């Protein structure tokens with residue numbers, strides 16, 4: 782039986798609400814730097830996507846991460862995120 786409330790976040794790719802733990806956090810640091818937060822502890826404003834290249838691609842196309850974080854995201858950051866997701870997927 783689950784008593785504790787699980788925090789849900791919406792994936793910016795598929796638009797589904799999922800437990801925070803199952804999503805990848807993209808964070809904008811106070812200095813304005815965008816990165817993937819794989820441990821969920823980086824400071825700054827966060828946006829969430831499933832750890833899936835498809836969801837990232839959808840969010841990228843619709844510029845939802847840009848909107849959520851209110852900042853432009855350079856293509857190389859998206860590429861780095863995609864790369865990190867692929868690597869993370871290999872570890873599982």
Ligand SMILES: [Zn+2]
Pocket residue numbers: 792793794795796797830831833836
């Ligand atoms: Zn998703």
